[in-house]
Amino acid sequence: GIGCVPSRGLRRGVVINLEQTTEDIERSLQQAEEIAGCNVQAAWVGMAGEHVKSINSRGAIPISKMRGEPTGEVALNDVERVVEAARAIALPMDRRILHVLPQEYVVDSERGIRAPVGMAGVRLEANVHIVTCAVSSAQNILTCCKRAGLNIIDIILEPLASAESVLTEDEKELGVVLLDFGGGTTDVAVFQNNVIRHSAVIGYGGDYITRDIAVGLRTPVESAEHIKIDHGAAHQRAIGQNEFLEIPGVGGREPREMSRSMLVSIIAPRVEEILTMARDELMRSRTMEFIGAGVVITGGGASMPGMTEIAEEIFAMPVRIGAPQDEAPGEEMALGPKYATAVGLIRCAHKRMQAGEFHDGRKRSFRMNSPVRIKEWFQGIF
Secondary structure (H helix, E strand, O other): OOOOOOOOOOEEEEEOOOOHHHHHHHHHHHHHHHHHHHOOOOOEEEEOOOOEEEEEEEEEEOOOOEEEOOOOOOOOHHHHHHHHOOOOOOOOOEEEEEEEEEEEEEEEOEEEEEOOOEEEEEEEEEEEEEEEEHHHHHHHHHHHHHOOOEEEEEEEEEEHHHHHHOOOOOHHHHHHEEEEEEEOEEEEEEEOOOOOEEEEEEEEEHHHHHHHHHHHHHHHHHHHHHHHHHOOOHHOOOOOOOOOOEOOOOOOOOEEEEEEHHHHHHHHHHHHHHHHHHHHHHHHHHOOHHOOOOEEEEHHHHHHOOOOHHHHHHHOOOOEEEOOOOOOOOOOOOHHHHHHHHHHHHHHHHHHHHHOOOOOEEEOOOOOOOOHHHHHHOOOOO
C-alpha cells in the first residue's frame, strides 16, 4: 500500500509543526492501509535534515593471544570490541549516534579486510563511519509517530535507505555518489568497495525551487509546486520551442500566459546551485577519487527533465536517474524516484529483521511489537 500527501509540518527534514506532521502521517497511513487492506501499528522511519552529521573514526584493540602462540585469532567478540572502541567519540549532550557503519578492518598491517573473524594477528583495527543526529529532532519524529498511533521500530538515515533501492552492487563496489534530491534537503552519500565512505546533507531541495517559482511568477506556493511538477525542467535543452503555460494569479487575480522557457530560467540556476554545493562537498571531503561509476540521482527532484544533462555538466562524469528496482519476478512495479527512500526502508527493515541488527549496527534480539528499544536509544542523555 502507498500513501502520499503533502508534507506541511516539516522544513528541511525537521519537524516544525507537531500537529500538522501528525495529521500528515495519519492521512498517508490511512491511504496506505486502505490500499493494503491491513492495519499498521509500527514502522521503520527515515531521518534526514541539516542536523544530521557524519564522521569517520578508527578504533584499535590487541587480539588475545592463544596459549603458547605468538599471535591470537580474531573472534566475534574482538570485532564487537573494536567497533565499540571506534564509536567512543566525544559528543555534545544534545546529539546521539544514529549509525556506526564499519568500512574496513585492519589486522596488523593488512588492510581492506571485511570479515576478520578467524584471522591470526596481534592488533585489530576498525575504520567506521559514524552518523549522529540531534536528539530533539529524533524525539519530535518519535512524538509525531506516537500521536499517529505508530511505534517506531528503528530510525534509518534516508540516503542509506535510498541506496538499498536504487544502487547496484557493481556501482557500490566501483564507487558511486548517491544524491537524494528531496523536498527539504539533498542528501549525499559516497559508496566504494560496498561500504559507505562519506555522507552529508545539503540544506536545500525541491521546496527551495518551489518558493523561487512562486516569487518569480507571482503565483501561490501550491500552484508553484504543481507548475514545477507538471512543466518544470532543469535544462533548456529538455524543453521545446514556443511552449507556453497558464500561471494562476495571487489573490483572485486573472491567470496569465508565460513561456515555459521563462520557468526553466528560474529552475535551472537553483538546480545548478544545489548540485554545485554537492560537488563542492565531495571535493572538500576528498572523496572524488572514490567515484568510478558516476552519480545516481534519486528522490522527487530527480524526475525533472534535464536533470541528467545539468548534472553531467557539473560533475563531469556519467549520471543516471535512480528509481526503485522491482525484485519480485512476474510483478509490475512502476514506482518513481520519489519512492526510493520508502522502498529502501522496506528492504533495510527486511535485512535487519533477518540479521537482528538495529540503528547502531550491533546484533540484538528482535521483537516486533516492543517499543522499549527506541526508548533505550534515548536513555543516557538525561
